[in-house]
Amino acid sequence: xxxxxxxxxxxxxxxxxxxxxxxxxxxxxxxxxxxxxxxxxxxxxxxxxxxxxxxxxxxxxxxxxxxxxxx
Amino acid sequence: xxxxxxxxxxxxxxxxxxxxxxxxxxxxxxxxxxxxxxxxxxxxxxxxxxxxxxxxxxxxxxxxxxxxxxxxxxxxxxxxxxxxxxxxxxxxxxxxxxxxxxxxxxxxxxxxxxxxxxxxxxxxxxxxxxxxxxxxxxxxxxxxxxxxxxxxxxxxxxxxxxxxxxxxxxxxxxxxxxxxxxxxxxxxxxxxxxxxxxxxxxxxxxxxxxxxxxxxxxxxxxxxxxxxxxxxxxxxxxxxxxxxxxxxxxxxxxxxxxxxxxxxxxxxxxxxxxxxxxxxxxxxxxxxxxxxxxxxxxxxxxxxxxxxxxxxxxxxxxxxxxxxxxxxxxxxxxxxxxxxxxxxxxxxxxxxxxxxxxxxxxxxxxxxxxxxxxxxxxxxxxxxxxxxxxxxxxxxxxxxxxxxxxxxxxxxxxxxxxxxxxxxxxxxxxxxxx
Numbered sequence: 059x060x061x062x063x064x065x066x067x068x069x070x071x072x073x074x075x076x077x078x079x080x081x082x083x084x085x086x087x088x089x090x091x092x093x094x095x096x097x098x099x100x101x102x103x104x105x106x107x108x109x110x111x112x113x114x115x116x117x118x119x120x121x122x123x124x125x126x127x128x129x
Numbered sequence: 130x131x132x133x134x135x136x137x138x139x140x141x142x143x144x145x146x147x148x149x150x151x152x153x154x155x156x157x158x159x160x161x162x163x164x165x166x167x168x169x170x171x172x173x174x175x176x177x178x179x180x181x182x183x184x185x186x187x188x189x190x191x192x193x194x195x196x197x198x199x200x201x202x203x204x205x206x207x208x209x210x211x212x213x214x215x216x217x218x219x220x221x222x223x224x225x226x227x228x229x230x231x232x233x234x235x236x237x238x239x240x241x242x243x244x245x246x247x248x249x250x251x252x253x254x255x256x257x258x259x260x261x262x263x264x265x266x267x268x269x270x271x272x273x274x275x276x277x278x279x280x281x282x283x284x285x286x287x288x289x290x291x292x293x294x295x296x297x298x299x300x301x302x303x304x305x306x307x308x309x310x311x312x313x314x315x316x317x318x319x320x321x322x323x324x325x326x327x328x329x330x331x332x333x334x335x336x337x338x339x340x341x342x343x344x345x346x347x348x349x350x351x352x353x354x355x356x357x358x359x360x361x362x363x364x365x366x367x368x369x370x371x372x373x374x375x376x377x378x379x380x381x382x383x384x385x386x387x388x389x390x391x392x393x394x395x396x397x398x399x400x401x402x403x404x405x406x407x408x409x410x411x412x413x414x415x416x417x418x419x420x421x422x423x424x425x426x427x428x429x430x431x432x433x434x435x436x437x438x439x440x441x442x443x444x445x446x447x448x449x450x451x452x453x454x455x456x457x458x459x460x461x462x463x464x465x466x467x468x469x470x471x472x473x474x475x476x477x478x479x480x481x482x483x484x485x486x487x488x489x490x491x492x493x494x495x496x497x498x499x500x501x502x503x504x505x506x507x508x509x510x511x512x513x514x515x516x517x518x519x520x521x522x523x524x525x526x527x528x529x530x531x532x533x534x535x536x537x538x539x540x541x542x543x544x545x546x547x548x549x550x551x552x553x554x555x556x557x558x559x560x561x562x563x
Contacts, residue, residue, distance in 0.1 A: 068323045069476035070516045089510040090485070093477035 063101040063125035065109050067094055071120035078112040078121055086112070101125075147355050151363065152387040153371050154347045155243055163275050166282045169246035176250045177353050178289075179257050189258050190216065193349060195357035197369040202226060202305070202342030203415060203445035205433060208349065211339060214329045216259040218337030223261045224314065225252040227268040227276075227343035228298030228305040231415050232467070232556050234447050236373035237343050239385040241272040244347065245279035249293060251346025254353045256291045259339055263292045265314060268343075270297045302416075302471035306517045307340040308332075309473070320473035321517040344373050363389040368432045372443065376401035378450035378554045379408060390443070391430040397448060406452035410533055412555065414444025416464050417522030419529035420457060423450070440529060449555055456548035457534040458494045458541065460555050461526065465490050467557040468523050479520045482511035490527060499542035501531070 065085060067078075074092040084105055085097045101109055101123070113121045156164055156172075164172070179185035194209035215221045225248060229237040241248055252264035268276050273295070280293050299319030303309050306321050311332045313319040332338025341349075348370060352360045361369040368390045374397060377383045381402025388397050394411070398404060408423035419441035429435045433442050451457055469483035489504045508527060511520040537547055 068516075069478065069514055070321075070323045072477060074477050089478060089482065089514075090507065091477055091481035093481075093514070095510065095514070 061100055061126065063106070063123060064098070065096050065101060065112070066122055066124050067096055068120045068122070069093075071118045073118045073120070075117050077115045077117070081112040081115060082108045085109070147359065149362070151371055151389065153351060154240060154247060154344070154373065155385070155387055163243055163245055163279065164247075166246055166279070166286060169244070173247070173250075173351070174354060176254055176350060179254075180290075181260075186216070186258050186260065189254070189353055192357050193258075193352055196348075196352045196360040197357075197367075198345065198348050198352060198360065199368070200342055201344035201348070201372055201446070203417065205442075208341065208345055211329055211341070212255065212258055215261075215337045215339040218330060221259045221261045221337040221339060222333050223252060223256040223259065223264040224310060224333065224338060224340045225255075225264060225266040225343050225346050226305055226307070226310055226340055227266065227272070228310065229269050230298070230300065230302045230305045231417075231445060231447070232302075232558050233377060233449060234375045234415055234445055236375045236385045236446055238269050238272050240344055240347060240373060241268055242275050245272075245276050246283070247347040247350050248343045249276075249279055249283060250350035250353075251341075251343075251348070252293065253289055253291045254350055255339060255341060255346055259337075261291070261339070263294065265294045265296060265333075266343075267296045267298045267310060267314065270300060273297050302468065303473050303517060303519055309517070310340060311338060320475055321515075323516055365391040365430070365432055365434070367434055372446050374400075374431070374443075374446040374448060376448045376450070377556075378412075378448075379404055379406045379452035379455075380450050381405045388431065391432045391435070393427070394429050394431050394448070395427040397431050398450065404450060404452075406454070408450050409453045409455075410451040410457055412447070412449040412451065412460075413439075413441040415447040416468060416526065416555075417518070418442070418444045418447060419525060420451075420461070420533045421529070422533060440532075451554055454547075454549045455554050456494075456537070456546050457530055458490075458537055459546065459548060460553060461530040461534070462487070462490045462494045463553060463557055464555050465523055465527060468519065468526075472519060473517075476515045476520075478511040478514040482507060482514075483520060483523055486511070486523065486527070493538055494541055494546075496541040496544050499538060501535075501538070 079086040079088050086094045190212045198208045199205045227237045227241050256264040276295050299313050304319035307328050308322040309319050312322050328338045364370045371387050371389050375385050386400040410420050411426050421439045421441050436442050466487040469487035472479045472483050474480045486507050492498050508524045512524050
């Protein structure tokens with residue numbers, strides 16, 4: 059567990075492109091309108107790579123990792 | 130205490146009485162117009178002027194901290210903490226928030242219309258406390274003239290080194306949210322912006338920005354004059370002081386009143402002439418607030434601590450009294466439609482979710498469905514997912530309505546409604562074309 063490292067979305071920037079939910083379904087689900095709901099938990103170590111990938115792939119730059127293990 | 134005493138000596142010429150009863154903020158009785166500068170100074174005495182003396186400024190912030198003053202815009206954040214954060218930054222600026230976009234609330238407008246100088250005192254003092262050179266006072270368009278006149282009167286009297294700038298706020302619900310207010314001042318766009326950064330650290334023009342509700346500033350202006358112990362003489366030990374409340378609905382004299390925090394709800398309603406009809410429920414706090422049963426709330430003190438047991442809070446000081454012959458579901462559905470339409474449309478969950486939720490609630494109240502599962506799923510999905518708290522305010526309001534009026538949904542599904550009256554209780558502005 060990466061203590062205190064969390065995935066956050068900027069809801070204004072987010073446009074519901076859904077790539078994040080494809081890369082990281084363990085932590086990101088979509089609401090009925092296609093916008094990401096991110097589980098509010100510390101990032102597990104084994105998902106850190108996928109989380110970074112999700113951040114990199116977001117075409118709106120709306121995702122970020124916050125905390126000690128943020129890239 | 131030494132600081133308090135010196136303030137009191139400073140602030141009180143022999144002729145001025147320290148107000149020892151309510152109202153503190155509003156003029157006593159029913160004067161014709163706003164209090165002019167002379168009348169204002171005769172009533173309260175001159176405000177202290179800490180100038181650029183760092184120790185005196187810090188002393189004033191400490192006095193505010195001892196007073197226990199919290200924000201009166203609805204969120205209830207400790208004022209001294211915000212002051213200290215902003216004071217620690219470089220080249221800060223102060224914004225007085227008198228936009229009051231909530232259609233049912235009138236307390237900030239009434240305060241600005243009747244005691245404009247108290248708010249301006251507070252804005253100037255807050256600016257002096259944090260080391261700002263400018264205070265921007267943003268007010269509802271209906272009171273702009275009064276505030277302009279008051280500011281002109283002060284300029285004429287040659288007061289102070291703090292520049293006061295008056296602006297008219299955007300006439301919409303989310304326009305008073307702190308980041309939306311900064312956005313409005315800066316770019317004329319009244320929508321919330323992304324965080325981080327926090328406004329108190331990087332707001333207007335990148336400067337640390339103190340956004341305070343105008344009522345909070347009026348209290349601050351009196352705490353600076355008379356001290357923390359004076360302020361704490363009314364209210365509860367945990368939630369000291371007085372607050373302005375807007376009382377509407379089925380009461381004999383709807384309007385704005387000043388109460389000691391912790392006054393029992395029944396007694397607060399008496400300030401508005403008492404109930405004008407048997408009451409079934411009260412909406413507490415505002416359109417971001419909660420419905421509570423009229424009987425359950427009657428003996429409760431109007432304070433955060435006491436209302437929390439009912440799942441409610443004082444919010445921005447609104448009490449709407451719902452008479453027995455009105456329908457809480459219909460009222461809620463109408464307010465929710467209004468709030469959904471007021472979404473800035475920036476965040477997906479708010480833009481699409483609130484609209485869908487408002488539609489589903491409408492279907493339920495019209496008896497076109499009796500299945501709550503879709504509504505409940507959507508409420509769960511949009512909680513906490515906006516840049517501002519508009520979605521959360523709506524989900525909270527609807528959940529409290531379902532708790533209280535939910536059993537009536539069955540009647541609605543069978544094609545009838547408990548309401549026998551047609552005029553609605555909660556005001557909703559006509560939809561604007563934008």
